[in-house]
Amino acid sequence: MNNLASLLERLRLIFHEGTGLLTDPAMLRTFECDGLAHHRVIPAVVVLPTTAEQVEQTISICHDLGVPFVARGNGTGLSAGALPVAEGVVISLSRFRRIIEIDAPNMRAVVEPGVINLDLTKASVGDDLYYAPDPSSQQVCSIGGNVAENSGGAHCLKYGFTTHHITGLEVVTPDGELISLGAGKCVDAPGYDLLGAFIGSEGTLGVATKITTKLLKRPELVKTLIAAFDSTTSAGAAVSAIIASGILPAAVEMMDALAIEAAENAVHCGYPEGANTVLIVELDGPEGEVLAGMERVEAFCRECGAGELRIAADDEERALIWKGRKSAFAAIGTLSPDFIVQDGVIPRTSLPQVLAEIAELSRTSGIRVANVFHAGDGNLHPLVLFDERIAGDLETANAVSGAIIDLCIKYGGSITGEHGVGADKVSYMGKMFTEADLDTMQMVRCAFDVDNLSNPGKIFPTPRLCGEVPGRHHGVHPLVLSGEAELF
């Protein structure tokens, strides 16, 4: 019996074919990519567990047979982090999605990994609480996926990333053992902070089956300002003035003319007409603090040359401002048939130089670039526009997109602020980190996953053979030689 046949035979003991276990090629195809659709691989099998026991059994079987597996939430990732392995299993967690508990007195929730991010906040509203990390895809993305990617969102400037909001995980390790990481509803479990290492490891250290999150009290007051500027430079100066004054906004977002045009086309968000750049600044917290802070934010914007400036009068107006921003990626489709969403980070103060260099890249290549940023923390999301039907356009767009990431590295930033490395950016890891850095990270991988079965091919350009002497690779890597891995 070959490996696939024995895999299927054992999986059929756990899952019903057609509902919990998919082998039909047409069904498998729907799992061939995540939100980054130009990376595609059809997996051998898809399973849809609804219990931790099923995840544990699936991974144990994979471990026994040496079959790679890829965990997938709702497939909204933008780095091909959930890209399947052709001979492997995709563990789709989208049906494993109960909110187990909202523990208002302890300000915690316990959820299964497939729970949609926004659903947790909706479930907490009655207790006047919310779940803080809010990636733009929060209406569809899963909390399990957020854990894998250490997702951020517009409000992470003040409230931090997923890693700051998870206190405990139940995890199935790549050898099929169900364990607890972290401290449940408490903090500071004695021992190594494996919880911290696991969050953001992009599914390479195992699969989370239960997640304990913090919940925060809803702020007393939220105020959102939108201001028009004649350039990204003057808007950037306003951001610097706000931050330097000691005000920590909940969010600071910037969009340039092309991004504004796209958002207006798509969702009619009513941004200031003719603006070259818009700045969105949101303050939240105690009323006295927010009102006093907003007076200053307004003054800084005016000093830096803001034209039209308004503060959302109610929740509806605020929602419209955010709708324009959060729909920006999809809205680009109204301007261009194809586009690449880039995700890089620079020190915030380098913004003027980096934007000038991006404009130059755009000018010399003839490729349009729309810019959307989390301006408070220097996280850029340039949208590189192209038309696949035009010969050479994709290649040029890829080159521009890559050059933008090179700029992020040159200015001391990062190749990804929130989308993750996935399969998409493995080739950039060697530019940001030394071989020794990557080797050290993979020591953690080796502690969890000796056989390199959990989401292989992600994050690291070259897999490390666990047990080899660190830092010494000669000739062709043995995994490459054996055909088990590919050099990117």
Add this chain to the structure above:
Amino acid sequence: MPSPIATIDGATPRATATPSSVDELRTTLQEASHSGKQLLLAGHHTKMDWGRPPESVDVAIELGALPCEIEHWADDLVVRATASVTLEELQRELSTRGQRLCVDTLIPSSTLGGLVATAPSGPLRYGYGAIRDLLIGVGAVRVDGTLTRSGGRVVKNVAGYDLAKLYTGSYGTLAAVTEVFLRLHALPEESQYLTVAVPIDNLGPVVAALTHSTVAPSAIELHGPLGERTLTLSVLIEGLAKGVPIRQAGLERALGLSFATSTSAPDWWSSLPGSTTLKVTHEVASLPQLVQGLYEIADRHQIHTELKDSIGIGVCHLGIDALATLTLESAGQVLGEIRMLATALGGSAIILRAPVALRTAMDPFGSIPALDLMRRVKAQFDPQQLLARGRFVGGI
């Protein structure tokens, strides 16, 4: 820097190395690991009575002599500092630009390397996070002498594994941290400490009102000796001058209490109680049960206990110096009762610091879930188990 370590938990290191550069440190580690020497990394020796006694030490490596460097990118609210810089030196430098690292100076003269290695939990954690949350990048030398980095100088960054978290609180058993990149905050325009006495029978509603208030305090601390049935509650409100009085009034309304105010912290604020100190974690809302349970244990064993709880975080420090004077059997019984209480409230209890006899006779860390996996991590980073062998959880 202080004079080299003479003894560690009663054992005398056979040699001391005092590298004056990262390159020298790399060579030292490389040579020592090549010859299989047992090593102990030390900074300013402020937490030598933390953790289990190391099994043996051939070479104490003094990291306090490494160069002190601070690179402050004030407009980015980020700093790079070498591990030998003390928290006080760093704060002095940052304050010249109106900024700070939101970490409490619980133990004077601690180096940043020592802070990362032991990750003490202080009051400001409520408003700004723990050191693990503010550490955005780290440079470290592995036991084989390899220099390695993770993270970087930007706050938002998900490239690669977050090794900074792994090193934080690892008691120097994985690598020698040589530099840190930290997220900073602006100094607040105004700070007010609001203090009031709270009867322990009234803690439940006070904790609920505080943790669910919209006033957004920076810290909420409860302190006092357990012998009395009243403890001191102190809340730190920081922010814009205009907002602070309004927030104070809001908190008084929510709690139905009237506070005494001061712009300076109570004298117990930035310290750990006692010289034998336990760290007990618990679910936030279970504080009343914890306090009641501890009160009963202290009463039953007639031991003086000083309590300091970070409300809203669920970290409680207990100063129980009497533990060191009891018979080991009685001390073990007290610790066992506290551990049972903490476990029932979802948390754990560890001996944070104590005289060597106590840390030898009983495991400071107790039972550890996922210990096998931790051993595997240790085996990857330090296959010969040379760094502080025996000092950490489960004898790692």
